[in-house]
Amino acid sequence: xxxxxxxxxxxxxxxxxxxxxxxxxxxxxxxxxxxxxxxxxxxxxxxxxxxxxxxxxxxxxxxxxxxxxxxxxxxxxxxxxxxxxxxxxxxxxxxxxxxxxxxxxxxxxxxxxxxxxxxxxxxxxxxxxxxxxxxxxxxxxxxxxxxxxxxxxxxxxxxxxxxxxxxxxxxxxxxxxxxxxxxxxxxxxxxxxxxxxxxxxxxxxxxxxxxxxxxxxxxxxxxxxxxxxxxxxxxxxxxxxxxxxxxxxxxxxxxxxxxxxxxxxxxxxxxxxxxxxxxxxxxxxxxxxxxxxxxxxxxxxxxxxxxxxxxxxxxxxxxxxxxxxxxxxxxxxxxxxxxxxxxxxxxxxxxxxxxxxxxxxxxxxxxxxxxxxxxxxxxxxxxxxxxxxxxxxxxxxxxxxxxxxxxxxxxxxxxxxxxxxxxxxxxxxxxxxxxxxxxxxxxxxxxxxxxxxxxxxxxxxxxxxxxxxxxxxxxxxxxxxxxxxxxxxxxxxxxxxxxxxxxxxxxxxxxxxxxxxxxxxxxxxxxxxxxxxxxxxxxxxxxxxxxxxxxxxxxxxxxxxxxxxxxxxxxxxxxxxxxxxxxxxxxxxxxxxxxxxxxxxxxxxxxxxxxxxxxxxxxxxxxxxxxxxxxxxxxxxxxxxxxxxxxxxxxxxxxxxxxxxxxxxxxxxxxxxxxxxxxxxxxxxxxxxxxxxxxxxxxxxxxxxxxxxxxxxxxxxxxxxxxxxxxxxxxxxxxxxxxxxxx
Amino acid sequence: xxxxxxxxxxxxxxxxxxxxxxxxxxxxxxxxxxxxxxxxxxxxxxxxxxxxxxxxxxxxxxxxxxxxxxxxxxxxxxxxxxxxxxxxxxxxxxxxxxxxxxxxxxxxxxxxxxxxxxxxxxxxxxxxxxxxxxxxxxxxxxxxxxx
Numbered sequence: 001x002x003x004x005x006x007x008x009x010x011x012x013x014x015x016x017x018x019x020x021x022x023x024x025x026x027x028x029x030x031x032x033x034x035x036x037x038x039x040x041x042x043x044x045x046x047x048x049x050x051x052x053x054x055x056x057x058x059x060x061x062x063x064x065x066x067x068x069x070x071x072x073x074x075x076x077x078x079x080x081x082x083x084x085x086x087x088x089x090x091x092x093x094x095x096x097x098x099x100x101x102x103x104x105x106x107x108x109x110x111x112x113x114x115x116x117x118x119x120x121x122x123x124x125x126x127x128x129x130x131x132x133x134x135x136x137x138x139x140x141x142x143x144x145x146x147x148x149x150x151x152x153x154x155x156x157x158x159x160x161x162x163x164x165x166x167x168x169x170x171x172x173x174x175x176x177x178x179x180x181x182x183x184x185x186x187x188x189x190x191x192x193x194x195x196x197x198x199x200x201x202x203x204x205x206x207x208x209x210x211x212x213x214x215x216x217x218x219x220x221x222x223x224x225x226x227x228x229x230x231x232x233x234x235x236x237x238x239x240x241x242x243x244x245x246x247x248x249x250x251x252x253x254x255x256x257x258x259x260x261x262x263x264x265x266x267x268x269x270x271x272x273x274x275x276x277x278x279x280x281x282x283x284x285x286x287x288x289x290x291x292x293x294x295x296x297x298x299x300x301x302x303x304x305x306x307x308x309x310x311x312x313x314x315x316x317x318x319x320x321x322x323x324x325x326x327x328x329x330x331x332x333x334x335x336x337x338x339x340x341x342x343x344x345x346x347x348x349x350x351x352x353x354x355x356x357x358x359x360x361x362x363x364x365x366x367x368x369x370x371x372x373x374x375x376x377x378x379x380x381x382x383x384x385x386x387x388x389x390x391x392x393x394x395x396x397x398x399x400x401x402x403x404x405x406x407x408x409x410x411x412x413x414x415x416x417x418x419x420x421x422x423x424x425x426x427x428x429x430x431x432x433x434x435x436x437x438x439x440x441x442x443x444x445x446x447x448x449x450x451x452x453x454x455x456x457x458x459x460x461x462x463x464x465x466x467x468x469x470x471x472x473x474x475x476x477x478x479x480x481x482x483x484x485x486x487x488x489x490x491x492x493x494x495x496x497x498x499x500x501x502x503x504x505x506x507x508x509x510x511x512x513x514x515x516x517x518x519x520x521x522x523x524x525x526x527x528x529x530x531x532x533x534x535x536x537x538x539x540x541x542x543x544x545x546x547x548x549x550x551x552x553x554x555x556x557x558x559x560x561x562x563x564x565x566x567x568x569x570x571x572x573x574x575x576x577x578x579x580x581x582x583x584x585x586x587x588x589x590x591x592x593x594x595x596x597x598x599x600x601x602x603x604x605x606x607x608x609x610x611x612x613x614x615x616x617x618x619x620x621x622x623x624x625x626x627x628x629x630x631x632x633x634x635x636x637x638x639x640x641x642x643x644x645x646x647x648x649x650x651x652x653x654x655x656x657x658x659x660x661x662x663x664x665x666x667x668x669x670x671x672x673x674x675x676x677x678x679x680x681x682x683x684x685x686x687x688x689x690x691x692x693x694x695x696x697x698x699x700x701x702x703x704x705x706x707x708x709x710x711x712x713x714x715x716x717x718x719x720x721x722x723x724x725x726x727x728x729x730x731x732x733x734x735x736x737x738x739x740x741x742x743x
Numbered sequence: 744x745x746x747x748x749x750x751x752x753x754x755x756x757x758x759x760x761x762x763x764x765x766x767x768x769x770x771x772x773x774x775x776x777x778x779x780x781x782x783x784x785x786x787x788x789x790x791x792x793x794x795x796x797x798x799x800x801x802x803x804x805x806x807x808x809x810x811x812x813x814x815x816x817x818x819x820x821x822x823x824x825x826x827x828x829x830x831x832x833x834x835x836x837x838x839x840x841x842x843x844x845x846x847x848x849x850x851x852x853x854x855x856x857x858x859x860x861x862x863x864x865x866x867x868x869x870x871x872x873x874x875x876x877x878x879x880x881x882x883x884x885x886x887x888x889x890x
Contacts, residue, residue: 521813523842523865524757524759524760524842524863525759526865527759527760527763527842527863527864527865527866528757528759528760528762528763530865530866530867531759531762531763531766531867531870532759532762534866534867534868535763535766535867560865560866563865567865
């Protein structure tokens with residue numbers, strides 16, 4: 001049973017209703033038990049009080065019966081002292097007795113008997129009538145034995161023709177029993193003692209003689225007189241002289257019976273209290289209890305039922321709401337209030353959750369539709385593959401990329417079959433790499449797909465990401481794009497680039513051939529011109545006049561000048577195209593070397609001063625030599641007549657750059673020409689007067705640009721010029737310092 | 744064999760240059776016999792003694808070759824490469840005399856085994872200086888492999 005109970009309580013989920021009903025029943029049981037105990041205790045107590053009362057009443061009654069019987073003894077004892085009996089004068093005694101009998105209304109007769117048991121006088125007969133032996137012998141013998149009064153048992157008198165009883169007293173003369181005097185008394189005398197008026201109406205009162213026969217009975221006293229009492233009463237009287245028991249009447253009615261036997265007379269009094277009356281209290285109480293209890297229980301159960309219905313209903317409506325919220329459907333926002341506070345709280349929470357979800361899902365829908373639009377616009381397919389379940393999900397765009405119609409079934413085999421056999425191993429390897437948990441899971445590949453249905457070859461680019469959980473690849477998600485057009489465009493572009501490159505290379509080759517040809521073939525005739533002119537001047541010097549010699553000299557000069565031009569143009573094109581490496585250069589040493597190598601840069605023709613120390617610069621030694629040589633040559637060339645050229649070289653740092661200035665005392669250049677002088681053939685001054693090819697500064701600018709630097713000029717006509725070579729800072733090159741100034 | 748008897752072979756297709764070179768060598772008082780061939784194939788034939796060049800009286804084996812690079816039929820580079828492939832010409836002094844100062848030409852010639860690389864000077868005066876320097880160095884101070 002406890003197992004079943006605990007099973008009921010704990011083992012299974014129970015409805016709220018069952019739980020509440022169970023709670024009510026459980027709470028009700030001890031109350032009911034307590035009430036029952038109380039009712040039983042109180043009923044028992046009540047019955048004890050009742051029993052005691054009934055017993056008291058029975059005792060009082062037996063006392064009253066004794067008193068009545070004793071009241072009959074006194075006049076009889078008085079009669080027994082009659083002096084007529086002293087002498088045996090029965091006649092006179094008869095008269096005395098008659099007088100006594102007349103004073104006692106309930107007495108039927110008076111009998112005088114000899115101790116032998118023979119009656120000698122009966123007032124119902126004339127004196128002298130022969131009378132029989134004593135009828136009721138028990139009390140007679142008692143008198144003989146005890147010499148005291150005794151009460152006889154009830155007897156149907158043959159003379160009186162009614163149930164009567166006798167009171168006997170001894171007649172003693174000088175201590176000797178001479179007679180036994182008896183009075184026959186009607187039972188009627190006892191009737192009055194237990195008349196119904198003295199008892200509750202439904203009670204039965206009885207008086208029994210020593211043989212347990214009814215002396216009187218409140219119900220039908222005449223009929224019952226002399227009858228034996230009920231079996232149960234007789235049994236009780238045998239057990240004890242006084243008590244209380246539940247039995248039945250002679251009629252068979254169930255009764256409670258208090259009884260008491262007199263020690264004086266040996267008679268008993270008993271009551272028959274209907275069991276119904278006694279039990280009624282308890283039964284009524286129990287009945288009330290049952291009615292009230294079951295009523296209360298029913299009421300509680302009903303209340304519990306209603307409450308649980310209400311709660312369960314609320315909870316069910318909550319569950320319905322939660323399901324609705326969970327499924328993302330919309331529900332009409334109800335305004336009815338829940339009748340349970342907690343439910344109302346949950347309901348409000350659900351409503352606000354629903355609001356949030358609605359807003360979120362709207363936002364999600366917007367994002368999703370935007371994403372769809374983007375995917376559609378970009379013709380981007382989305383694929384997802386689960387390496388564990390092998391489930392493959394493609395949208396219709398991926399299907400289109402694989403040449404499949406919308407909704408066609410796909411799996412990994414379909415994916416593999418579509419791949420171009422030439423790209424299959426490569427893509428497999430890519431996937432294997434991405435699926436390796438040690439990798440970052442990203443993949444990206446371009447490959448060909450042969451359309452399953454249309455047999456069209458497409459170039460597809462796939463990108464994506466593998467997601468790992470606990471060191472296992474669980475999902476592969478990515479996109480595919482049809483890049484066929486891009487591929488076609490790319491290859492077309494590549495073809496074009498190759499074509500153009502080939503053309504360019506051809507052009508470059510031609511240019512190189514051209515410059516090679518320039519350096520070799522164009523200069524050879526010039527050399528020949530000069531050579532022959534000089535040969536003429538030497539070998540035919542005697543045969544030429546002054547004018548002829550002059551013209552030959554001009555031919556030689558022109559040839560020289562053209563050669564110079566050709567060389568400068570070559571130098572310029574070399575500076576423009578050669579690959580160079582920049583290093584740290586010691587400018588002081590470089591300039592010293594240039595001066596040492598060129599006599600025209602040495603005194604007295606020119607004074608070149610360096611304001612030492614000059615900053616080291618980043619450049620290319622050969623280019624720098626060319627730049628410095630050209631600038632110095634210009635400074636020397638463009639001076640006024642009779643002026644010794646003076647060049648001052650200094651360096652300064654400015655904004656992380658190094659500026660090297662060449663200040664000369666030359667003729668200067670008008671501001672208007674500052675830009676032109678750096679252009680190729682941008683000569684400003686007539687070459688007949690100053691010489692030069694007009695390429696020198698263009699070479700300088702080109703060389704400086706190749707060294708990530710620049711060149712500038714500050715000059716005004718007649719005030720000399722300052723050329724600036726501007727270099728990037730030392731920090732820009734990570735060249736070890738021991739290479740400075742050395743190649 | 745005295746120095747002045749040693750033959751010099753000039754491989755030069757430009758007759759102006761041949762004239763100027765001949766004149767400059769004379770100006771520098773170089774008296775050694777000067778033989779001239781006008782293209783690369785002739786140079787190879789001369790050195791190999793093919794055909795008419797088999798007569799070593801008329802066409803003696805030179806001690807020094809002036810080799811131009813830009814030549815008809817067979818270029819100077821190929822002639823130089825051919826020379827260095829011949830066992831008996833391994834130690835022949837080959838002086839490249841060209842108008843090219845392209846680093847590529849220079850590098851290639853030294854790699855092929857040229858003994859010297861001279862750029863044709865732009866002026867007759869400078870050519871005179873060159874021939875004088877040549878005479879001092881190669882004909883007066885230099886020792887030839889006589890083997």
